[in-house]
Amino acid sequence: xxxxxxxxxxxxxxxxxxxxxxxxxxxxxxxxxxxxxxxxxxxxxxxxxxxxxxxxxxxxxxxxxxxxxxxxxxxxxxxxxxxxxxxxxxxxxxxxxxxxxxxxxxxxxxxxxxxxxxxxxxxxxxxxxxxxxxxxxxxxxxxxxxxxxxxxxxxxxxxxxxxxxxxxxxxxxxxxxxxxxxxxxxxxxxxxxxxxxxxxxxxxxxxxxxxxxxxxxxxxxxxxxxxxxxxxxxxxxxxxxxxxxxxxxx
Amino acid sequence: xxxxxxxxxxxxxxxxxxxxxxxxxxxxxxxxxxxxxxxxxxxxxxxxxxxxxxxxxxxxxxxxxxxxxxxxxxxxxxxxxxxxxxxxxxxxxxxxxxxxxxxxxxxxxxxxxxxxxxxxxxxxxxxxxxxxxxxxxxxxxxxxxxxxxxxxxxxxxxxxxxxxxxxxxxxxxxxxxxxxxxxxxxxxxxxxxxxxxxxxxxxxxxxxxxxxxxxxxxxxxxxxxxxxxxxxxxxxxxxxxxxxxxxxxxxxxxxxxxxxxxxxxxxxxxxxxxxxxxxxxxxxxxxxxxxxxxxxxxxx
Numbered sequence: 001x002x003x004x005x006x007x008x009x010x011x012x013x014x015x016x017x018x019x020x021x022x023x024x025x026x027x028x029x030x031x032x033x034x035x036x037x038x039x040x041x042x043x044x045x046x047x048x049x050x051x052x053x054x055x056x057x058x059x060x061x062x063x064x065x066x067x068x069x070x071x072x073x074x075x076x077x078x079x080x081x082x083x084x085x086x087x088x089x090x091x092x093x094x095x096x097x098x099x100x101x102x103x104x105x106x107x108x109x110x111x112x113x114x115x116x117x118x119x120x121x122x123x124x125x126x127x128x129x130x131x132x133x134x135x136x137x138x139x140x141x142x143x144x145x146x147x148x149x150x151x152x153x154x155x156x157x158x159x160x161x162x163x164x165x166x167x168x169x170x171x172x173x174x175x176x177x178x179x180x181x182x183x184x185x186x187x188x189x190x191x192x193x194x195x196x197x198x199x200x201x202x203x204x205x206x207x208x209x210x211x212x213x214x215x216x217x218x219x220x221x222x223x224x225x226x227x228x229x230x231x232x233x234x235x236x237x238x239x240x241x242x243x244x245x246x247x248x249x250x
Numbered sequence: 251x252x253x254x255x256x257x258x259x260x261x262x263x264x265x266x267x268x269x270x271x272x273x274x275x276x277x278x279x280x281x282x283x284x285x286x287x288x289x290x291x292x293x294x295x296x297x298x299x300x301x302x303x304x305x306x307x308x309x310x311x312x313x314x315x316x317x318x319x320x321x322x323x324x325x326x327x328x329x330x331x332x333x334x335x336x337x338x339x340x341x342x343x344x345x346x347x348x349x350x351x352x353x354x355x356x357x358x359x360x361x362x363x364x365x366x367x368x369x370x371x372x373x374x375x376x377x378x379x380x381x382x383x384x385x386x387x388x389x390x391x392x393x394x395x396x397x398x399x400x401x402x403x404x405x406x407x408x409x410x411x412x413x414x415x416x417x418x419x420x421x422x423x424x425x426x427x428x429x430x431x432x433x434x435x436x437x438x439x440x441x442x443x444x445x446x447x448x449x450x451x452x453x454x455x456x457x458x459x460x461x462x463x464x465x466x467x468x469x470x471x472x473x474x475x476x477x478x479x480x481x482x483x484x485x486x487x488x489x490x491x492x493x494x495x496x497x498x499x500x501x502x503x504x505x506x507x508x509x510x511x512x513x514x515x516x517x518x519x520x521x522x523x524x525x526x527x528x529x530x531x532x533x534x535x536x537x538x539x540x541x542x543x544x545x546x547x548x549x550x
Contacts (some may be wrong), residue, residue, distance in 0.1 A: 002352075003319065010350035017346065019337035085335055093300060093332035094390070098350040100299045100316035250300035250331075 007099045007108035015112060020081040025116065028074035029124050036067025036128035040135025047139050060133060060141040061148050061218045067128035068121070068155050069213070075117060075159055076183050079166030082113050083241070084176035093250050102246045106171075110164065110238060117163035121156045147218040154215030154223055158230065162187075165208055165234045171241025174248075208233040251276050251429055252297065252398065256306035259292050259453075266292045268453035269306070274431045274446075276397075279424045281444030281461070282433040285541050289453040290433040291330060294402050298327050310398055311429075322351040326391030328401040333383065336376030340367055340386050343375060344393060353394050361389040366415075380407030388416070398429040405439055417443045437537035441465065451541040468540065473504045473512055476525035486515055501525060 015021050043063055046054040086092040099105040126143075129152060133140030141148070169179040187209045204210050206229055214226030252274035259267040267289040274280045284290050295301040297308045299315040307314065310325055318324045334343040344358040362368050365385040370378070375386065384407045391399060399420075405413050420443055424430045434440050440447065440461070447464050449457040457464060465471075477483050480502055484494050492507035504512060509528050516523050 006320075006352050007350055010346040013342070013346035013349055014335075014338075017338045017342040018335050089335040090331050090333040091335045093329060094334060094347070095350075096300055097298055097327050097329075097332060098322055098347055100318070100321055249302060250295065 003099075003101075004104055004108060007104055008111055010098070011108045011112040012116075015082065015116060018081075018085050020085055021078055024074050024078035024081055025120050028071045028078065028120055031074055032067040032071030032124045032128050033131055034067075035070045036064070036131040037135050039063055039066045040132035040140070044136045044139055047136075059218065060136050060139055061145050061151070063136070064129035064132040064141070064148070065125075065151060065155055065216050065218075067132065068125050068159060068216075071124065071128075072159055072162055073184060073187060075121070075163050076166040076187060077180065078117070079113060079163035080170040080176050080179045080183070082116075083109065083167045083170040084174070084179070087174040088176060096250055103242070106242050106245050110167065113167045114160055114164055117160045118156065121159040125152050125155045125159070150223070151216050151218045151220075154217075154227070157227065158212045158215045161212060161230050161234045162209065165230070165237050168234065168237025168239075168241040172237065172244050174244065251311055252400075252431060253309040254293070254297070254306070255308070257293060257296055257303050257308060258305040259289075259296060259301065260304050266453050267296070267303070270450065270453065270455055271306075272448050272455060272458045274429055274448070276429040277424060277427045278445045279420050279430045279432060279443055280446040280448060281440035282431055282448050282450075283437060283440050283537070284433075284435065284450040284456075285538075286435050288435075288451045288541070290435075290450065291402055292453075293450070294327075294329065294400055294431075294433060297400055298325070298329070300329075320351040320353075320394070322347065322353065322394035322396065324394070324396050325398045325400060326394065326396040327399075328384075328387045328391045328404055330402050330406070332387070334375045334386070334390075336374065338375050339372050340375060340378075340389075341371040343386070344389060347390055347393055351394055357393055357395070361392045364392060364419075365389040381409055381412055384408055385412070388419075397427075399423060399431065401430075401432045403433055403435070405434065405436075413439075437534045449537070449540065456540060468537070472529055473507065473509045474501050474525060474527045474529055475504060475512060475523060476501045477516070477521060477523050479521060482519070483516060483521060486519055486521070487512065490515065503529075 040063060043054065043058065045051070086095060095105055096102070099108065129143060129148070133143070143149070166179065166183055169183060170176065173179050186207065208230050211226040211229035214220045214222040215230070217223070220226070254270055254272050257267055257270040258265070270293060282290055292301060296303045297310070297315065310318070315321060315325065340362065341358055344361065345355065348355060348358055359368070362371050365388050367382065367385050367389060370382060375383065378386065384404065388401070388404060391401065404416060408416060420430050420432060432444065445461050447457060447459055447461050448455070474497070475483065480496070483502065487494060487504060487507065490507065492512070493505050495503045497503050509526055513523065513526055
C-alpha cells in the first residue's frame, strides 16, 4: 500500500512540473469563470432591454452552469495530456522503471487525474454559478434555489468523469492527437448537431457528454440515467486503456 | 549479480534475442558488446521488466525486476529511449523519481552534484544538450544508490571529459562491490572500462569472458619502437625470432616480443631507443570480424 501512496505522490509532482497539464487546469479555471461572467452579463443586458434574442428556455439557474460547460474543453485536454505526455515523450519508460507494476502505475495516474479534476471542479463550479448570478444582478437566482445544489454537484461529477474518460481514451490511443481530434469536436458541436438530426437523435442521447450533461441540468428527470451512461463510458475507456497499458512492450 | 536464463524475444518472424544465457558478476564492470541491432537494448529492456520475453527469465540478485520493492533503490537504469518530459526541470524530474521510490529528497541535490548538473538543476530538460541529457539520465540511475547498474550506451553524447569521468565513476562503483552492466557497440570504449565482457550478435551469445582473456585471444598486441638505427635493431631482433614491420610514420612495429625484452636487447647492444610503447591494435577489427563473419542462421 505504501508503494501505491508513493506512486500517487510522484504523479502529483509530475503533474505540477509538466507544463501542458498544469496549464490546462489553469485554462479550465479562467475559461469557466470568464464565460460565466460574460454569459450572466449579456443575459442581463438582454433581459433589461427586453431583447427577444434571449433563449426561450433561459433560466438564471441553468445559465450559472454554462461556464463549466465551455471550461470542460480544457479539462478534457488535461485528461488527455496527463496520459499522452508520458507516451509521446518517452517518460512512460522512466515511470515504468520507477513503478514497474503496471496496475499500480495506472491506478496512481487515474487517481491523480480524478483528484486534480475534482479539486478544480468544485470551486470553479460554485464560483462560476455565483459569478453568473452576480452579473445577472437583480435577475440572479440564489445558490440554494430549487434543483441548483443537485445540478452543481452533478456538474462536479460530470467534469471529473469527463476528465477520466479523456484519460482512458488517451491511454487507449497512447497519443494526444487522435483523442483530442475526436473528443473536442464531439463535445464542442458534434453531439449537438447530431441531436437535431432525427435519425441520430436517439443514439446521441447515449453519447458520454450528452448523457452526462443531464447531471448538470437543473430539474432534469434523467440525471441518474445520464450519470449511469457516462459512468459506463468512463469505466470502459479506462479499462481499454489499462489493457493497452498492461500489454505494452515498452 | 544478474542472471539471464534462456532469454528469447521475437517480433513477428524476427527473433531479436535468441536463447541468451549469461551472468553479470558483481564487483566488476561488465561490458555488453554487440553491433547495432544485436539485441542489446531489447535484452536490457527485458531485464528491467519493460518488455515481456517470449521465453526465459532474468533474475537480479534473485528477483525479477517488477517484483522489487522500490526498484530504484536496487537497480539504477539508463535506457536510450527513457527520457523525461521536455518541460520538467532536472531537479523536478529527479524529485518525482525520488518520491516514487521513497528516496530521501536530499539525494536529488547529491546526484546532480555527482553528475555535474547542479548549475542546471532549475533548467527545463528540453533545453539540454545531448550530453546533459545523458548526465541527467545517469543522475536518475544513481538516485537510489543502487547496488546494481544497468546502463545502455551511457557514453552516447558525452564529451571526452565526460567519458573519462564516467569511466572513473563506473570503476569506483564496481570497486564498491556493485554490479555494473554497460552496453556499447564500440569495442575500444569497452576495453577501457570493462573487466568482464559479454558479446552478442543477432541475439546470440558469442563470448562471455574476462576482458584480458578476450584481448589475449582476439587482440593483436605489438610494440612500437623508434630508433635512429632501424637496420641495426632489425638484425638484432630478427636473430631472436621477432618480426618487424615498418610503419608509415617511420617507426617499427614488433610482433611476438614484449617491450621489456626489446629494451634489454637494445641496451645490451648499446642501441638508443627514442620510443618504446606497447599497443593493442585492431581490437575493433577483431570484434567486427567476430560479429561480421558469422553464418547467418536464417539463410541456412
